[in-house]
Amino acid sequence: MPSAVLDGTVLESLVSAAVTAPSIHNTQPWRFRLDPDTVTLEIRAAADRGLHHIDPSGRALHLSVGSAVFNLRVAVAHFGWEPVTRLLPRPDRPDLLATVRLADTARAPAFPGLYDALWRRHSSRFPFSDRRLPRAVLTELTDAAHTEGALLYRPAPVDRDRLLRLTREAEHRTTADSARAAESRRWVHEPGDSALGLPPGTLGPQDFRERVPMRDFGAHRHPDVLAARPFEKRPLIAVLTTAHDRRTDWLRAGQALEHVLLVATAHGVRASLLHQALEWPDLREQLASSTPDPRTHPQMLIRLGYGPEGPPSPRRTAGRVLDGFLSRSAVGAP
Template sequence: MRTWQPLGEAALRKLVLAAEAAPSIHNSQPWRFRYHPDTGALTVHSVEERVLPHLDPLGHALHLSIGAALFNLCVAARHLGHEPVVRLLPDPASPHLLASVHMTGHSEAGARAGPDLYAVIPERHTSRVPFDDEPVPGEVLAELVEAAREEDATLHFPEPQEKQRLLALTSEADRRTTMDPDRTEESRRWVHAPDRSGAGMPQEVLGARDTGAHLPMRDFTGLAPGTLPPRRAFERNPTIGLLATRNDHPEDWLRAGMALEHVLLLATAHGLRASLMHQAMEWPDLRWALRDPERGILNAHMLIRMGRADTHPGTPRRPLREVLETGALQERSP
């Protein structure tokens, strides 16, 4: 029988601060954490008012976002000496309860080879700037593929012809979204100067448009007058990875989010930056077209562009008091 370890306030703060450093669609940060001192459970919930109903009507991106936060939480738990025991979708009667985590006192961190992922959590930021033309070393790509596999997902780096097909589908998604007034208005609402909410995207993080028009960087402003980002020359041969899973249920979406963050943190540890291309996932027929059954790519979740670049500003985060609910906390803390 396992003995769950209670969490003190300091440990709880570290866990949640690490979790909320994860990426989320439009920096919506659609999560809330709740600690239950009576059971030792830390539960992760979705937040209704942070859903994007036009861009993400099924909650696919929401689950990816919360899965990424959950992975960070587990990394922080191991850093603190715990081994997290995770249950996804633990209560079918509570659709907003997406995961529960208990902590044991026996971390496997010492047995895990590779970079210290906890140390790079603050360094990981989505970067929408041009990367240099230096290819990512094959041994690093192999490590990233293995990181996704550890979370029950696959990461595929396509050959040039297939890569162009995937980017063309992403461009078509951008075109459709720009022509959809509900979707463009929804995106614009999340672009604003930093405010007390800590969510959304300041103008300076939106990045640039590709002068060659071969890399479809998302336009969050919907071509609104006076808001168009500048044009810059992007890399001619981008490194693009396609993240996928065999099945396509909400639990698989959460696992894909965990795989995504594992890949992003490992890439950061290797000095890489990444930008995320979710546009084609937001149109069911285009997402279906991303499939490649011969390579086991059945359900696509994200295109990940990687490379080396200068530091890019990060997005703000919501205050801890707004994302963490606690009962009477235990006094001791690791």
């Protein structure tokens, strides 16, 4: 229902919706600030929660923030405003990654069904069934990525197997790299006051066939006691790519990723992200060579299917990510 005044309750709902977005290792690398004069929400990078060994360029951080931007757009539209989004609006402020202004009442309903889906979406790192996705759903997922300026394609079986081999190679490298493995381990812990990182129960088992290379987060458990179960025999892998590889492209890719994931959630489709090979420049180049157009830049591998929902990861509250937040205070009208 449209809201005439952006009060504290609605502001809290908007930011809470934004932070349900996925982020690498659940680092939640974002901060929000409201400019009450223009009724604009600023989204800034929280550089202190970047992964400096795994993500030295900050590409995955930008994807994470882009996903939160998309959720914010969905929530703004849900409450009846038009989300006017700008990426990297201030070159003199590189930490300011995006702004979303709450413009006049939206002319038509936007993102139908996605606001409900964003509260239910989370990664499932568990085995899926071999049930195939309907063609109509696959088309919707492709269209969702295209709407945000990205491409989503399903590789042929031979290319899919090569992508999985590259992902498995990246997983082995990360486990053997002491700095990267330690960085991953630091983000696996029981929920505490920070509400950051991944509780062990969200990680799921490994594939005993070693076909689907699920991240083991730096061998946080001894390999001899890793739980193993059979995963799907023919995993459905989708590759998200962009035509360029600039910071704006990373942010667009993050929005496309979340759009795809929310459409999947709305259809009861589970997803997990296979990012490992994208963390090694040479392996990322090899991923690109397996795409229909090797000039494009792979941004994410998405595993899709039907299976268990999996437990959610914790999220920080709006009050902890929104600067100057005063619950239930009136802010003004757009």
